[in-house]
Amino acid sequence: MRRIAIVGAGIGGLTAAIALTRGDVECVVVEQRPALGVDEGTGIQISPNAGAELLDLGVSLDSAVPAGHRELRRWQDDRVLGHTDLSRYAVPYLTMPRGALIGSLRKAAGRTRVILGRRCVAVRDDGTSVVLGFDDGTAGRFDAVVGADGLRSVVRGLTGSHTPRHSGLVAGRAVLPRRAASRFVETDRVVVWLGPGRHCVTYPISRDHVNLVVVGPSFVFDGWHPSVRGLIALAGPMRPRPLYDLPPLPFWQHGRVVLIGDAAHPILPFIAQGAAQAVEDAVTLAGCRDLADLQALREERIRKVYAMSRAGLRVHHLPDGAEQRIRDRALAAARPDAHDWLYGHRVAASLRRSSDTSSTRDERPSF
Numbered sequence: 009m010r011r012i013a014i015v016g017a018g019i020g021g022l023t024a025a026i027a028l029t030r031g032d033v034e035c036v037v038v039e040q041r042p043a044l045g046v047d048e049g050t051g052i053q054i055s056p057n058a059g060a061e062l063l064d065l066g067v068s069l070d071s072a073v074p075a076g077h078r079e080l081r082r083w084q085d086d087r088v089l090g091h092t093d094l095s096r097y098a099v100p101y102l103t104m105p106r107g108a109l110i111g112s113l114r115k116a117a118g119r120t121r122v123i124l125g126r127r128c129v130a131v132r133d134d135g136t137s138v139v140l141g142f143d144d145g146t147a148g149r150f151d152a153v154v155g156a157d158g159l160r161s162v163v164r165g166l167t168g169s170h171t172p173r174h175s176g177l178v179a180g181r182a183v184l185p186r187r188a189a190s191r192f193v194e195t196d197r198v199v200v201w202l203g204p205g206r207h208c209v210t211y212p213i214s215r216d217h218v219n220l221v222v223v224g225p226s227f228v229f230d231g232w233h234p235s236v237r238g239l240i241a242l243a244g245p246m247r248p249r250p251l252y253d254l255p256p257l258p259f260w261q262h263g264r265v266v267l268i269g270d271a272a273h274p275i276l277p278f279i280a281q282g283a284a285q286a287v288e289d290a291v292t293l294a295g296c297r298d299l300a301d302l303q304a305l306r307e308e309r310i311r312k313v314y315a316m317s318r319a320g321l322r323v324h325h326l327p328d329g330a331e332q333r334i335r336d337r338a339l340a341a342a343r344p345d346a347h348d349w350l351y352g353h354r355v356a357a358s359l360r361r362s363s364d365t366s367s368t369r370d371e372r373p374s375f
């Protein structure tokens with residue numbers, strides 16, 4: 009049986025462990041943090057493209073709540089600019105606490121060994137296997153390595169030198185009591201207020217709580233609608249987290265090492281797809297015969313998602329004026345199926361399409 013190390017027990021790494029161990033593979037997950045789910049108190053949106061894959065893998069999403077639709081609103085007067093029906097997909101658009109999702113993934117990973125508190129500091133592919141070095145002075149030899157170690161990936165160093173790009177923005181996140189938040193916003197849906205240089209998002213994450221995310225150069229929202237300011241006041245001080253991205257790497261794979269999720273393509277959180285794409289990567293990887301196939305199968309879609317997230321940096325934050333009015337008209341006129349390419353995607357279908365054009369993919373994975 010082949011032994012694969014997965015560096016990073018985030019959403020991508022744990023999903024990869026579940027998907028890969030369905031085949032003839034033994035996975036060991038190595039995580040630098042001392043415990044899973046630390047600093048995972050806030051929420052996450054799990055769009056149907058990711059939710060469908062997780063449910064297929066047997067990951068329980070029972071503690072998630074469905075968000076039936078999403079509204080884009082104007083910063084100053086709370087006017088609804090656009091509306092997306094999120095209930096048109098086979099699996100609901102779900103939202104939940106991140107820690108609860110990590111807990112469900114860990115449970116679904118079953119007997120997979122997850123080593124906590126060990127940071128990978130070195131990666132060497134010697135042609136027959138990969139040697140990982142850890143910060144406690146230990147080392148391990150594996151048949152292949154999956155780098156799922158996020159934005160500041162150490163494993164990425166093997167594919168070249170790539171430094172994430174700072175967007176000039178920071179994000180603040182908070183969990184608010186639902187009853188208090190409902191004084192300012194309907195709490196059964198995703199609401200995004202768009203305004204000059206900033207935006208603000210709320211969505212439910214449980215029966216009793218909603219998640220708040222604010223993005224901008226700072227958390228000063230002077231002049232914004234009282235609902236937005238009320239929610240920010242309710243949150244109290246938020247820790248600013250700088251937002252980075254990186255154009256998808258030219259090479260996601262080097263010998264017996266492959267990258268998934270934010271390690272390969274960190275994207276800005278403007279369309280809430282970073283974790284969803286990490287899930288898609290992980291499930292696709294388990295269906296690949298060679299590590300090199302992952303990039304070939306995923307690159308086109310990732311580039312599209314990356315470009316859409318990058319565009320959000322400008323389009324979500326337009327100052328009032330002619331361009332903003334054109335955007336608002338486009339939002340009001342958006343077709344109901346505008347997001348089907350994103351939320352309706354299934355990995356199995358993309359693997360089937362690719363095997364129709366390849367003579368090798370029916371064989372078992374060889375990595």
Ligand SMILES: Cc1cc2nc3c(=O)[nH]c(=O)nc-3n(C[C@H](O)[C@H](O)[C@H](O)COP(=O)(O)OP(=O)(O)OC[C@H]3O[C@@H](n4cnc5c(N)ncnc54)[C@H](O)[C@@H]3O)c2cc1C
Pocket residue numbers: 015016017018019020021038039040041051052053054126127128129156157158159160161162179181221251268269270271275277280281282283284285286
């Ligand atoms: C404000 C904000 C809101 C977001 N909201 C959403 C959303 O609603 N929906 C969505 O789909 N995406 C969202 N995202 C994006 C999403 O959080 C990331 O894309 C996703 O977490 C990436 O998953 P990953 O497993 O690739 O990496 P990570 O989640 O970063 O996990 C990497 C793991 O590797 C570990 N690690 C790192 N280096 C090492 C090492 N050297 N050795 C061992 N372990 C290591 C880390 O401790 C971590 O546990 C949001 C992002 C931000 C910033």
